[in-house]
Amino acid sequence: MGGFSVSGYGPERTTMSKLFARDSIARRLDWPMLLATLALSVIGSALVYSATRNRTELVGDDPYAYLLKHLLNIGIGIGLMIGTVWLGHRTLRTAVPILYGVSVFLVLLVLTPLGTTINGAHAWLDLGGLSLQPSEFVKVTIILGMAMLLAARVDAGDREHPDHRTVMQALGLAAVPIMITMLMPDLGSVMVMAMIVLGVLLASGASNRWILGLLGTGAAGALAIWQLGVLDDYQIARFAAFANPALDPSGVGYNTNQARIAIGSGGLTGSGLGNGSQTTGQFVPEQQTDFIFTVAGEELGFLGAGLIILLLGVVLWRACRIARGTTELYGTIVAAGIIAWFAFQAFENIGMCLGIMPVAGLPLPFVSYGGTSMFAVWIAIGLLQSIRVQRPMSA
């Protein structure tokens, strides 16, 4: 974990002082964002532990099994972030075509017999005991790929805004993995990717017509999907249960109903970590992943659950500052894409726990258990940090 600066040089103290010297990378990192993400990780770890410690069918004899795996995932995620900062987003820009190609290949692999189905979503790759969700990586590579295309001529000073041709290319680039993800089907990820595309187009300065056109297509597409029966029954049922939670409270509406009861019963201060009866009674499904916010709501109350929203707000607010603070359009677009991603995914995840959004299988960034998603969000943080670190000194 040692080296933000060039390492292998002098004793530890010197390294540290260099690390925090004026204009050093560490000094220029966005610390509020970093601390907020670390705080979210700590809270998430506690919640994962609370949700899994007595679930012997998951953890066996070791109540810490999930916690340890979760901590390992965070560690790897932080490592990936450091690597990303160290490489720098500009360096990565050159590798974008390769990264994009690899991620699309992995997504395609899901459609082969290598893919596995978890919770109705055929979105996983089983690589010898290691489960990967390639669509999480695709979120990153769509952002990077689109940003590369859209910013190329603007950053070169050729144009003020990306031209139609470029926009079309960028949309095509995004469309391929989105289509594949839809085939899985992993509707949650498709929605996030659509939001990423929207955020990216917004920040790229593409003409208003594209933005409006995209919104219109999105609406028409949603309608078409609904009408043409592309969705599986369980997905339609989830939406129906969202529209009317009283519908079949022991069936489809059960999850949303129990989630709301869990959060509501937490009150202001919650029942205390490990004491939530809804949590320990396992009334809410997927408590360590998609519905982890219900554990926060029940056991930590309004203060704890509100803190999670606040910390996510800090991350997003700092990300917005980074997006506005950089001079290159490339960095701005990447930051905006990440903002759209995090904001929508967090809103969808917490919103479904609170009963204001339909149920879709999406993890809560930094908090939910799940390796691939943890790696992806830390890489995104690395990208944001890199954009901030590498901005011109005058800013």
Add this chain to the structure above:
Amino acid sequence: MTNIPETGRTPRVQIRLIILQILVLSLLLTLGGRLWYLQVRNGDEYADEANGNHVQRVVQPAVRGSILDARGVPLADNETRLVVSASRTELMKMKDDGEAVLTRLAEVLGMTPKDVADKVRLCNAETPQPCWNGSPYQPIPITDEATPKQALQIRERAEDFPGITAEPTAVRRYTAPGSARTSQVLGYLSPVTDEEIQGAKDTDSPYLRSDQVGRSGLERTYDKQLRGKAGVTAYEVDKLGRVMRQTQAEPAQPGANVVTSIDAQVQRVAEYELNEAMKAARKEFDDNTGMNYKADSGAVVVMESKTGRIVSMASQPDYDPNAWVGGISGKDYTKLTSKKSNYPLLNRAIQGQAAPGSIFKVIPTTAAVNAGYEFNGRYPCPSSYSIGGQVFKNFESQGHGSITLGQALEVSCDTVYYSLAHQQWQKDGGNKPRKSAKDWFYKTAHQFGLGQETGIDLPNEVTGRVPDRQWKKDYWAANKDAWCKQGKKSGDYAERIAYENCLEGMKMRAGDSVNYSIGQGDTLVTPIQMATIYAALSNGGTLYDPTVGKAIISPDGKRTEEIKPKAHGKLPMNAKTHDLINDALAGVATRGTAAWRFGGWPQDKIPMHAKTGTAEVYGKQTTSWFATYTKDYTIVMTIAQGGTGSGASGPAVRKIYDAMYGLDAEGNQDLKKALLPKPQSSLPKIETDGSIDVPKIKPYEPNKEKPPAQQELAAGLAPVNPGRRD
């Protein structure tokens, strides 16, 4: 880079980024707001829901308290029986709605499949009994008389009997000590209904699904005290119903015991003698109708004169209250509610009303004194009294010359009262009543407590009726349409009456007043009302609310809450009049219409007072009434379509007194044989373990010697035609 500003972006991008930031902020605010709404604003509601979610309550029903007689003999207690129950929810899950299981069960229990199926069907408007009127989620008892062998069969072959349980359960038992049923007074239980659960939800004694509720009699009046509190053990369970921990354990609190003033032995005598009297009456020939007396119903009340406490209360026809235990069968229910059985569920002591006949005369006597007539004045007692061509005859058309009011009571002279009532009617304005009409005869009846409930601690008491001016008006308004339609000026008797009623039924006519004055016409009273009045004559004038419940004693015997006698009025007479009436009623027992029933009675030791009554009922045989009292007790008996007061009811009342005081036919007292020579004043002792030191009940052996009536006849002491004198 010429067009690009120093920040590296165009204003368009800047604006778009600000829009993005605002969007993000509003999303987060939405989440925060919704979170506040769920957790802070509606948090309590969800907390309740979460509790309901993961808490499973296991209910242990409380053992119902016993109903005891005055000395501690249980009239109603509990026994452990093997109850076989079916869970409807389980049965309904099966393809054939559990039919196969129920058929197998019927075979094991030796019942027909239909009987079993009927027991588990739910009651509704179209479904006759038997049916289940409790909660469909509660196990429904099929039988509470399973043998251990049957229970074992069901348990061992559990896979053949899904949803069927066989458990030892405490069930109600009506012990009938010494064969005293006390049916209507005790009442019965049946499962609680959904409406009752809803209704009592927020009270301090909510019902449980498995509760049995008192439906009538003492079981209903003292239901809250008897019921106790069910034990609840709450377990926290997970989604799959696995118990995680026990969160609450409230042990069941057994119900309190209700000590009554009923004496089981006297009750037995009263029930037996009432029944015997009715049987005897059915052997008597009624000259008026040309057939034997039907004696289709009857009641007797034995009351402590000085407190209004009920020593025994019997009503015929009666029934075995155990028929209700464990769910009543269809046959039994039909039997208990059919016209053929003459409604044995009715407690005729408080729910049977009839014209009182001459036992009413203490009221017009008091009314006359209050209206200014001298008690010891002389009043003509001719054989008949006529008003405008209408002749009102004395009973048996006997005349007695000029007599006092006391003698009028003794010989039960109707014409004395006819004349007094007629005079008062005229004074009040006759057919054109004055506004200041005194209505002495009616006012006095109200003051005696007639036309209203006595307030006895038994449910559904009826009020009877004082047919005063207001009642006449109300009754006419309610019935005039029917009368006017049916009435014919020159039709048969009923049509002529209807015609007359249509024209002037709202008026108090001379004939109405005259008929009323001897307790006839539209006057209606209940046996309990007359017992209250005669007890007041015995105790110096206090009208007590009759009570059956005497005390509530906690199951461990430590807390006792006495139910004190409560008065609802005083007789409207001064001490002098009171004494004179007492003397006259003693005269009835020694010289008057009841004398032939009290031959050999030790009047000097136990002064007896009595009044006989034979009320005429249009279209039916006469109602026999007999009202009596000593210093300590008051007994009122009535038999519908039973004949005369002294004739039909006399011997039975005498025998009840004999048994209580330990008298033989000659009037010799043997206190060892006496069941209750003095009212029971102390309460039974209940030990801390709930056991009671119960005295032994001697079965009643009725006096097999010749009944005193016939002895008197044989001795030639009885006047002519004794059966018809009232």
